[in-house]
Amino acid sequence: MAFKADKQTIDDLGIFGKIRENSVYGIFNKTMTNGGARILEEMFLHPLSDESKINERGMIIRYFQNKMIIFPFKSDLFDSIEFYLSNTDSRTRISAHEDSLERKFRNVIGTDTEYQLLHKGVLSVIEMVKTLNDFLEKLRSEDIDETYRLQTEAAFEIIKSEAISSCINEKKTTRLSFSQTASYDQNFRYNFREQIIKLLTFIYHLDVYVSVACVSRERGYAFAKALPSGENVFKIENLYHPLIKNPIANSININEKNNMIFLTGANMAGKSTFMKAFGISAFLAHMGFPVPASMMEFSVQNGLFTTINLPDNINMGYSHFYAEVIRVKKVAESIKKSQNMIVIFDELFRGTNVKDAYDATVAVTEAFAANKKCIFIISTHIIEAGETLRDRCDNIFFVNLPTIMVGRKPTYTFKLAEGITSDRHGMVIINNEGILDILKNVKQA
Amino acid sequence: MKFAIDRQTLDDLNLLGKYKSNSVFNIFNQTVTRGGESLLEQFFQNPLTDAQAINTRKEVLAFFAKENLSFPFTREEFKLTESYLENSDYRNIALSLFSNSRRYFKKLIANENEYDTLLDGFKGTVSMFKKLKEYVAELSLLSVSNPYHNNVGDALKVLENKKLSWIFEFDQSKEISFRKFAWYDHMMRHTVLTQLKELMVYLNFLDLYISVSNVGAKRGYVYAEALDKQELSINIKGLYHPSVADAVANNLDLNYEKNVLFLTGANMAGKSTLMKSFGISIYLAHMGFPVPAKSMVFNVCNGIYTSINVPDNLNMGYSHFYAEVIRVKKIATEVASGKKLLVIFDELFKGTNVKDAYDATVAITESFSKIHKCAFIVSTHIMEAGIKLKENCPNIAFKYLPSVLKGKIPTYTYILEEGISNDRHGMMIINNEKIIETITCC
Numbered sequence: 001m002a003f004k005a006d007k008q009t010i011d012d013l014g015i016f017g018k019i020r021e022n023s024v025y026g027i028f029n030k031t032m033t034n035g036g037a038r039i040l041e042e043m044f045l046h047p048l049s050d051e052s053k054i055n056e057r058g059m060i061i062r063y064f065q066n067k068m069i070i071f072p073f074k075s076d077l078f079d080s081i082e083f084y085l086s087n088t089d090s091r092t093r094i095s096a097h098e099d100s101l102e103r104k105f106r107n108v109i110g111t112d113t114e115y116q117l118l119h120k121g122v123l124s125v126i127e128m129v130k131t132l133n134d135f136l137e138k139l140r141s142e143d144i145d146e147t148y149r150l151q152t153e154a155a156f157e158i159i160k161s162e163a164i165s166s167c168i169n170e171k172k173t174t175r176l177s178f179s180q181t182a183s184y185d186q187n188f189r190y191n192f193r194e195q196i197i198k199l200l201t202f203i204y205h206l207d208v209y210v211s212v213a214c215v216s217r218e219r220g221y222a223f224a225k226a227l228p229s230g231e232n233v234f235k236i237e238n239l240y241h242p243l244i245k246n247p248i249a250n251s252i253n254i255n256e257k258n259n260m261i262f263l264t265g266a267n268m269a270g271k272s273t274f275m276k277a278f279g280i281s282a283f284l285a286h287m288g289f290p291v292p293a294s295m296m297e298f299s300v301q302n303g304l305f306t307t308i309n310l311p312d313n314i315n316m317g318y319s320h321f322y323a324e325v326i327r328v329k330k331v332a333e334s335i336k337k338s339q340n341m342i343v344i345f346d347e348l349f350r351g352t353n354v355k356d357a358y359d360a361t362v363a364v365t366e367a368f369a370a371n372k373k374c375i376f377i378i379s380t381h382i383i384e385a386g387e388t389l390r391d392r393c394d395n396i397f398f399v400n401l402p403t404i405m406v407g408r409k410p411t412y413t414f415k416l417a418e419g420i421t422s423d424r425h426g427m428v429i430i431n432n433e434g435i436l437d438i439l440k441n442v443k444q445a
Numbered sequence: 446m447k448f449a450i451d452r453q454t455l456d457d458l459n460l461l462g463k464y465k466s467n468s469v470f471n472i473f474n475q476t477v478t479r480g481g482e483s484l485l486e487q488f489f490q491n492p493l494t495d496a497q498a499i500n501t502r503k504e505v506l507a508f509f510a511k512e513n514l515s516f517p518f519t520r521e522e523f524k525l526t527e528s529y530l531e532n533s534d535y536r537n538i539a540l541s542l543f544s545n546s547r548r549y550f551k552k553l554i555a556n557e558n559e560y561d562t563l564l565d566g567f568k569g570t571v572s573m574f575k576k577l578k579e580y581v582a583e584l585s586l587l588s589v590s591n592p593y594h595n596n597v598g599d600a601l602k603v604l605e606n607k608k609l610s611w612i613f614e615f616d617q618s619k620e621i622s623f624r625k626f627a628w629y630d631h632m633m634r635h636t637v638l639t640q641l642k643e644l645m646v647y648l649n650f651l652d653l654y655i656s657v658s659n660v661g662a663k664r665g666y667v668y669a670e671a672l673d674k675q676e677l678s679i680n681i682k683g684l685y686h687p688s689v690a691d692a693v694a695n696n697l698d699l700n701y702e703k704n705v706l707f708l709t710g711a712n713m714a715g716k717s718t719l720m721k722s723f724g725i726s727i728y729l730a731h732m733g734f735p736v737p738a739k740s741m742v743f744n745v746c747n748g749i750y751t752s753i754n755v756p757d758n759l760n761m762g763y764s765h766f767y768a769e770v771i772r773v774k775k776i777a778t779e780v781a782s783g784k785k786l787l788v789i790f791d792e793l794f795k796g797t798n799v800k801d802a803y804d805a806t807v808a809i810t811e812s813f814s815k816i817h818k819c820a821f822i823v824s825t826h827i828m829e830a831g832i833k834l835k836e837n838c839p840n841i842a843f844k845y846l847p848s849v850l851k852g853k854i855p856t857y858t859y860i861l862e863e864g865i866s867n868d869r870h871g872m873m874i875i876n877n878e879k880i881i882e883t884i885t886c887c
Contacts, residue, residue, distance in 0.1 A: 321871060321874070322874060325874055325875055325878055325880060326878070328880055328884075329878055329879075329880055329883055332880065332883040332884040333883060335884075336883070336886065349871065353711070353826040353827065353828060353868075353869075353871070354803070354826075354827050354828075354829060355828065355829070355869060355871075356869055356870070356871025356872060357871070359869075359871065359872050360871050360872060360875055363872070363875065363880075363881055364875070364880065364881070364884065367880075367881045367884035367885050368884055370884075370885060371884070383800060384800075426766060426794065426800075426801025426802070426804065426805050427801060427804050427805060427808070429766070429767060429770050430770055430773075430805055430808065430809070433770055433771070433774045434774075435770070435773055435774050435777045435809065435812070436808060436809075436812050438774070438777045438778055438781045439777050439780065439781060439812040439813060439815065439816065440812065441781065442780070442781045442783075442815075442816055
């Protein structure tokens with residue numbers, strides 16, 4: 001089963017982002033080849049929900065990171081191979097019988113560009129196979145990661161197969177005879193095309209592993225350990241948002257007894273940032289990728305739903321409230337279908353009056369809290385809703401992001417604290433400005 | 446004293462702005478002349494603070510509305526005369542003669558039409574002023590009992606000036622010789638230029654009055670009556686927003702005893718629209734202009750301040766709240782200076798958490814309500830604040846804009862009702878959608 005994350009979630013977390021560079025995908029997209037970038041995108045589009053697969057990928061990337069493995073190919077090699085292989089028109093096949101005088105003549109005066117291109121393609125494939133062979137030999141001579149060894153095995157088998165192994169012994173030449181070219185071409189593009197493509201895919205994956213490991217090493221990310229689903233553990237230490245400068249790290253420990261986080265705090269205190277950081281890490285962890293944290297352990301979930309940036313146009317009034325209601329309904333239906341989910345709601349029901357917002361928040365939160373299989377993070381400004389929920393539910397963990405007044409200016413620690421915040425800096429600011437005093441001293445005419 | 450208003454208020458009410466669609470200025474800007482338009486701009490920038498001046502202007506406009514007059518010239522006619530008179534840098538007759546002969550010469554040898562253009566301008570000007578004289582004479586008879594009679598009298602005096610009499614005797618249908626034309630041209634653009642320019646200004650005003658009164662008449666606006674009492678009192682019946690189609694009308698009454706209107710209602714219920722129409726009408730009334738209402742009596746104020754569209758970007762968080770606080774402080778300082786002001790607060794402190802918003806709204810509204818000289822309209826969807834205020838402040842009038850649930854869709858009447866809104870449709874929608882059931886069954 002695939003890990004579910006809908007468009008709203010992908011947008012909320014900035015996984016792909018409007019500007020690719022400034023997105024989570026952009027952080028990891030340091031691949032050398034286009035094929036690698038393609039594979040990376042695939043991985044982002046389809047996170048995993050299988051514990052062993054997640055850990056497998058994690059192990060491989062960790063192995064790459066520890067070994068500091070460098071991508072052994074020149075990236076332009078693959079442009080010519082892709083181009084060469086994409087030409088499957090059988091009429092372009094070089095056949096040895098065509099080695100006529102005419103062809104030789106054309107070749108001498110250099111007009112046979114079609115042949116030149118094919119010749120170059122064949123040479124590129126040979127170089128690829130040779131480099132890969134050297135690379136794998138070297139890896140296998142050292143202590144290779146067990147999971148990755150299985151993958152190399154398959155690649156190795158292809159290289160050692162009769163049709164392809166002959167390239168390895170090909171001396172580093174810039175020129176092959178016509179008959180040689182013809183026979184390689186026949187193998188590469190037709191007889192053993194599938195094997196060549198498999199090798200390519202293997203290399204593209206290699207590219208992704210190298211680039212992700214490199215990013216992880218540079219940024220000091222940690223590898224998340226996936227636990228079997230069901231136990232509902234989500235433990236993360238020193239989590240931060242990967243796209244923010246000088247982020248402040250927070251730790252959180254979620255388990256079956258505390259599977260709902262209730263977050264309060266002033267507007268700028270960093271609630272959304274924390275929720276996004278949490279969402280991004282959950283997402284990356286389910287891809288088997290390193291996460292911006294120092295330690296992470298989690299039971300595998302089946303999906304992630306966030307509601308952070310629902311267009312908050314106050315002028316839309318009730319229709320905005322209605323949009324929120326529909327969103328909640330959609331999430332509830334998804335939970336019903338796939339059970340274990342991570343659900344993040346930022347500031348639910350802000351498009352209505354206090355009483356309704358309070359009632360709705362309490363009702364919806366309480367109903368969700370009865371579900372112990374999912375993980376919920378809910379933020380709100382309505383502190384009273386928190387007080388009520390504290391009495392009614394025992395599996396809610398109350399945290400807040402505090403505000404500290406320095407003189408007249410509110411400052412923020414961005415550090416999670418336990419409990420519900422009762423920050424009332426609004427009145428402090430009003431009193432600081434002396435507005436009420438200005439009015440008190442007015443003489444009545 | 447100048448009527449006090451600031452940028453934020455002008456923007457909130459969308460008052461000025463020739464290039465903004467829907468601005469109140471554009472509603473009234475049906476002027477034919479450029480001068481009329483810039484006069485209208487001046488009027489808009491300088492509302493009056495003197496009841497007598499307001500009533501005078503109101504009567505003038507009402508006169509035009511009653512007589513249903515139209516501006517006697519087309520845009521082209523007026524422009525022709527205007528540009529003809531504007532090219533008037535002749536110091537003396539010799540120079541004028543010289544440049545005209547040069548033009549004439551050019552026409553003869555090179556077939557250039559500069560001379561003809563000038564001739565056309567001259568003839569057009571002559572016929573315009575001829576027509577104007579008749580028009581003004583008629584206007585003079587019509588306006589006998591109106592303050593506008595004085596303005597007409599002034600214009601008539603100029604028109605009857607002996608220096609100008611040759612214009613009205615001039616026969617444009619006849620061929621005119623070059624020599625004669627040079628002479629007339631000089632007369633027109635030099636000798637009597639001051640008088641003519643005076644008349645042009647008179648025409649600009651006429652254009653303005655006619656255009657404004659026509660807009661008022663066409664839209665069925667009324668002229669507000671300005672009072673000059675010490676005490677605050679504003680009474681509007683059938684008030685609506687000028688740029689909302691099929692706007693619903695409401696009555697508003699603010700006075701010394703009830704100087705605060707506390708408005709509640711759901712987001713789409715029309716709170717902002719009502720507050721804006723109130724602000725716009727007050728502003729127009731202070732210009733002596735017709736207002737979108739059935740009737741209006743008001744005591745002259747010294748200014749108006751609103752806080753309606755303070756940019757409501759929630760992501761800005763505290764800085765938005767702070768911006769609102771600063772705005773309130775500015776208004777408080779103005780109120781404390783002893784002016785008679787009108788203050789409109791829409792959804793105060795919506796950028797912060799409910800507790801703060803509640804506390805702040807109660808504290809601020811209570812303090813403001815003590816100032817009986819000024820009128821306040823405060824809106825909020827924190828109904829709870831209204832209930833608290835009801836205990837302590839007898840001088841607050843509580844009204845709300847209701848919403849009615851039709852099936853699952855809330856609809857709005859846009860008609861003010863007494864009391865504090867009690868609409869709780871949020872939970873109803875949640876129940877309709879069976880949200881809680883959906884959540885719990887899994």
